[in-house]
Amino acid sequence: MNLSYSGRARELLESAGAKDYDLLRVTAGRRIYEGILMPRPEILDDLHVVLKMSNGYNVGIDVEKISSVEVLGRARPPERPSPPRVSPREGLPSVPIVVTGGTIASRVDYSTGAVKPTETPEELIDLVPEIAELANVSYVPLMAKLSEDIRPEEWGRIANKVAEELNSGASGVVVAHGTDTMHYTASALALMLEGLTGPVVLVGSQRSIDRPSTDAVLNVTAAVRVAAEGPMAESVIVMHGSTSDDFAWVIRGVRARKMHTSRRDAFMSVNEAPLARVTEKSIEILNPRFRRRPSEPTEVVARVEIEPRVALVHAWPGIERGFLEAVVSSGYRGIVMAGTGLGHVPNRIVDEIGAIVDSGIPVVVTSQCLFGRVDLKVYATGRRMLQAGVIPAADTLPEVATVKLMVALGRGMEGEDLRRFMTTSQVGELTETISPSAYPPCFSGGARVG
Amino acid sequence: MADLDYRELGLRVGIEIHQRLATREKLFCHCPPLMRHDEPHLWVRRRLRVSYSELGSIDPAARFETLRARVFEYGAYSDSTCEVELDEAPPLPLNLEALEVSIEVALMLNMDVVDEVHVMRKIVVDGSNTTGFQRTALVALGGEKSAIETSEGDVRLSTLCLEEESAYIVETTPQGARYRLDRLGIPLIELATGADIRSPDQAREAALKLGRILRATGRVQRGIGSIRQDLNVSVEGGARQEIKGVQELDLISEVVRREALRQVNLLRIRDEMRSRGLSPSSFESAETLDVTEHLSGSKSKLVRRSLSRGSKALLLKLPGMGGLLGREVQPNRRFGTELSDYAKVFGGVAGILHSDELPGYGITEQELSYLYREAGLDRSDAFVLVLASGEKAKLALDAVRRRVMQAALGVPEETRRALPDGNTAFMRPLPGSARMYPETDVLPVVTGPLVRKILARGLPEMPDRVISRLVTHYGLTEDLANMLLDDGRIAQFERVASEISGLSPRFIASTLTSTLRGLAGEGVAVHRIPDSALETTLRLVAEGRLAKEAIPNVFRKLAENPELDPSDLAASLTMSEEELDEIIRRVLYEEREVVQRVGMRAFGRLMGRVMSVVRGRVDGSVVSRKLRAAMEEMMGSQK
Known part of the structure; x- marks a missing residue:
């Protein structure tokens, strides 16, 4: 066992020979505390020792007041009941869960006090035994990363693993992933995997599985159901559809966006209806425009070439000449602008963009509005941008355009080829028509506020 | 008891x-x-x-x-x-x-x-x-x-x-x-x-x-x-x-x-x-018997109705337990009730029937004997019967069996719920200490600065000091002061007493306690009245815009609709001077003979008549003053 304390508290505890989770007796002033020494998160001061007392509460004791520390007993490694082994059942589809990390495979980490990825995803099946009824589930631990730490280079590893699983007979593959960048990975998988034979389902949770209210139960059950029985052969995100534990959406990966920092139903389908909703009992198709599972078995091919040096840059009122140049000179090979409104950037930087395009670095334009498509013909600024050579990406989401440009550059595309690739739909990331229903009203129920 | x-x-x-x-x-x-x-x-x-x-x-x-x-x-x-x-x-x-x-x-x-x-x-x-x-x-x-x-x-x-x-x-x-x-x-x-x-x-x-x-x-x-x-x-x-x-x-x-x-x-x-030689192990493998068939022709409506809905009848044998399930553990609660609590909580069933309360619930002595015989039990034994779907019934009876095993050891540790009569019912087993872990989303707080701030400001007075201060400073009775404390209205009382002049502290205190308690006793939802509305009401009285007598009615209306403004209520609940004069004139006219006969000695009688009409809308002292003046005027004009 370690001692996670620093500074003054560490000196005191070290001199008593104490380690994290030891049973201590601490005398402070007129009081004697007995309890288990709890690790101390780094962001807190070094002036308190934290004991978990027999009544279950943690208390922090001021080191100034401590006159003695005595170790009464050594830490026992935390007992974890071993999760049940489930043997495969005949007739059930096979669904591997490729684990990349994130809240869905997280536990509280007592050294930082924060939620961190775990390496033992078996706990999932212990928590959600329902999935064993839907499929023969297996675990494929690939990495244990918070999604904010996943790099573009790692999308290829995930794509290769998914292809391998599908080619060895999986009905669909579930990818457990942190939610922050899940829509980037979903887009990358959509673009990298060709000839998909079943659903590639990204799933995560907004409430870690150590909480009774975790959304993982519904999300994982729905994800496994979609992987096992879903008709779509696409990369999709399956997450809560509302704040209730009622149903999950199946959202096309290249249409998904995390729209809330913390709600269960953070993911929305932007500019098109979700493909389906999954309830406890069934999958209900809402938008039938998706690629179906092929009738003949085909080989799934992962084309994982990628150019990670693509920058996603917001246009904002303070963006000045030189900013994009700095981006380029720090080594980025392509730029996706999230422009304002219809896709605009301030007139003062249009010339600079023209020079960047002329130097062979593509500049793709999307809108920070997210909903709706860019249109650079309406106002003069847009027309100047077109003259400067930007590539308007219609209603492609900024994040998706970023991944798409990484793929295009990875495949060595340039010039007209690249322009054509970016302005036509490859996997549904760009649409001809946007339904009037594809827009989220808030407070539409007439709810009273304030 | x-x-x-x-x-x-x-x-x-x-x-x-x-x-x-x-x-x-x-x-x-x-x-x-x-x-x-x-x-x-x-x-x-x-x-x-x-x-x-x-x-x-x-x-x-x-x-x-x-x-x-x-x-x-x-x-x-x-x-x-x-x-x-x-x-x-x-x-x-x-x-x-x-x-x-x-x-x-x-x-x-x-x-x-x-x-x-x-x-x-x-x-x-x-x-x-x-x-x-x-x-x-x-x-x-x-x-x-x-x-x-x-x-x-x-x-x-x-x-x-x-x-x-x-x-x-x-x-x-x-x-x-x-x-x-x-x-x-x-x-x-x-x-x-x-x-x-x-x-x-x-x-x-x-x-x-x-x-x-x-x-x-x-x-x-x-x-x-x-x-x-x-x-x-x-x-x-x-x-x-x-x-x-x-x-x-x-x-x-x-x-x-x-x-x-x-x-x-x-x-x-x-x-x-123990004296019957029973221990937990006596019930370790207590048998459960499906008696759905046996009860299919039961005379009991309860049983027939349940079975017709597809319930099973399961019977748990409790050898040697005869007579113990009917033992009272609290007034009107038997040991069987304790077992029933477990069946309800763990099995989600509506309840149990046990042999010590049978014959009963329509189950006849004949059926009871038949059940004893079929279960291979005699009257020194007991059984528990559950009518529910198979799965629920099993869970329920297993919980009953475990509770009987605990009974052989003594009293199990439990979380219980207080019932309105003072009895208690089982809620859940007493939780272990494992149910506590750190809330990592909230940072710990060092208390030193807060402690120093509070000590510098001084601690609130202890209750006995508060009471004696209220008695000496405001002239309240000790009872009234205690009521203010018990109702949590000391701060409010002191605020009102200092801000509103023209009302006696006793009147303010009793309005905030006795008046509200009395209304609560009538079932008025006084807890819904905002503090600000209580205070405005008192202010209206102090300003003479509302009769003291009208207060209960104002509070009644506020409890029904806490968003009302007491000032608006005051207008509708307060009688104008003209209206009051008119009523006094009418009463004087109707009682003119009495007044002529006995003079001011008729005051009480007339006051009663006027008040019966205006009570709760005009302050009694105002009525008294006006009536007296009107009577004197009438008698004077007659002289």
Whole structure:
């Protein structure tokens, strides 16, 4: 066992020979505390020792007041009941869960006090035994990363693993992933995997599985159901559809966006209806425009070439000449602008963009509005941008355009080829028509506020 | 019920007082700590799953709750609840105002405030918290000097915790429960005593004293449910019971009395079982028999109705238990009722039938004999019968069997619920300590600066000082002062008394206590009246715009509609001078002969007639003055 304390508290505890989770007796002033020494998160001061007392509460004791520390007993490694082994059942589809990390495979980490990825995803099946009824589930631990730490280079590893699983007979593959960048990975998988034979389902949770209210139960059950029985052969995100534990959406990966920092139903389908909703009992198709599972078995091919040096840059009122140049000179090979409104950037930087395009670095334009498509013909600024050579990406989401440009550059595309690739739909990331229903009203129920 | 000798029984009682605080915001968000009375604006459905607790073992209390796949519905308000109550956003930092009040109370009680307060998650999966845990923090520990005096000796304080209030339960259904989120997250002090209390009356006295100390801070909520007592009760040889939710002070001693009795009677049942040679192992493999067929032609409507709905009839054999299930453990509660509680909680069944209450429920003596015979039992044995779907019936009978095994050992440790008559019913097994783990979303708070701030400002007066001050400074009676304290209206009283001139302090105090209590006794929802409306009403009286007599009617209307403005009510409830003059003129005319005959001696009679018409709308002294003047005028003109 370690001692996670620093500074003054560490000196005191070290001199008593104490380690994290030891049973201590601490005398402070007129009081004697007995309890288990709890690790101390780094962001807190070094002036308190934290004991978990027999009544279950943690208390922090001021080191100034401590006159003695005595170790009464050594830490026992935390007992974890071993999760049940489930043997495969005949007739059930096979669904591997490729684990990349994130809240869905997280536990509280007592050294930082924060939620961190775990390496033992078996706990999932212990928590959600329902999935064993839907499929023969297996675990494929690939990495244990918070999604904010996943790099573009790692999308290829995930794509290769998914292809391998599908080619060895999986009905669909579930990818457990942190939610922050899940829509980037979903887009990358959509673009990298060709000839998909079943659903590639990204799933995560907004409430870690150590909480009774975790959304993982519904999300994982729905994800496994979609992987096992879903008709779509696409990369999709399956997450809560509302704040209730009622149903999950199946959202096309290249249409998904995390729209809330913390709600269960953070993911929305932007500019098109979700493909389906999954309830406890069934999958209900809402938008039938998706690629179906092929009738003949085909080989799934992962084309994982990628150019990670693509920058996603917001246009904002303070963006000045030189900013994009700095981006380029720090080594980025392509730029996706999230422009304002219809896709605009301030007139003062249009010339600079023209020079960047002329130097062979593509500049793709999307809108920070997210909903709706860019249109650079309406106002003069847009027309100047077109003259400067930007590539308007219609209603492609900024994040998706970023991944798409990484793929295009990875495949060595340039010039007209690249322009054509970016302005036509490859996997549904760009649409001809946007339904009037594809827009989220808030407070539409007439709810009273304030 | 004759009192037992509690000293001899080794009665030990501890009290936990839960008091809601009147802070500006909730404990972990900026929402107002406001109880609502209207229908929530939206409802959300959720489920809870058991989680691994800190040290990896699953808490039994948590586990069994989730075994019953329950659905919980939560009602939220768009204008007074937020994403935090809905468990859709992490909690905000601990409310320092609430921590300050907690520390103040701890210091008033000479408790040791912990140097750094850590918020914990206590697993509670009955749905009363959207998260599946209650956030709670230990703020202070009792020391040698932290005790309150009672007439039967000192009672030491052991812990003071600051917790979030649970959601308000609207309704329980077999499939789950409905809660309102307005209450969730209101700061709550949990003040626990050691098990120093030795008699039922001492328990009540200690609760009263602690409640008064909390109210002396002037920073606690009042009204129904704002203070609740949990009781820990055991007798020598029995076991600790955590009895939840005693809302009325007067019920405390009765609950303790009846719980002591229950444990004594359960110990007697254990002794009887032992003398019959029964031990837990006697029931280890107690058999269950499917008697659906046997009862298909039963004379009992209850049985027939149940079976026609597809229920099974399962019978659990309890050899050697004849006569024990019918033993009374509390007034009107038998050992069989205890078994029934387990069947209901663990099996979700409506109840059980047991052999000691048969024949009965339409089951005839003939059928009973038949069941005994078919089960291979005789009358020294007992059985329990459950009518439910196969799975539920099995769960229920297994719980009954385990409870009977425990009976051979004595009293099981349980969390129990106080019933309105003072009895208690089983809620769930006593939770283990594994249900607590750190709330990592909330940073710990160092208390030193707050403690210094409070000490610099000075602690609130203790209740006895408050009372004597109110008596000497305002001339209140001790009773009236105590009522102000008990109703949590001291701060309000002092504010009104200093701000509004022209009203006697006694009148203000009795309006805020006796008048409101009287109306509450009539069933008027006085807790709904906002403080500001009470104060405006008093101000209107002081300004002569409202008759004192009209106050109860104003309060009645405000309780029905708390959004009304008392000034508007005053207009409709107050009679104009012209109207009053008109009534006096009419009465004088009708009574003119009497006045002519007896003169001013008719005053009382006329006053009665006028008041019968204007009571509650005009101040009596005004009527008296005007009537006297009018009579004098009439008599003068006649002279």
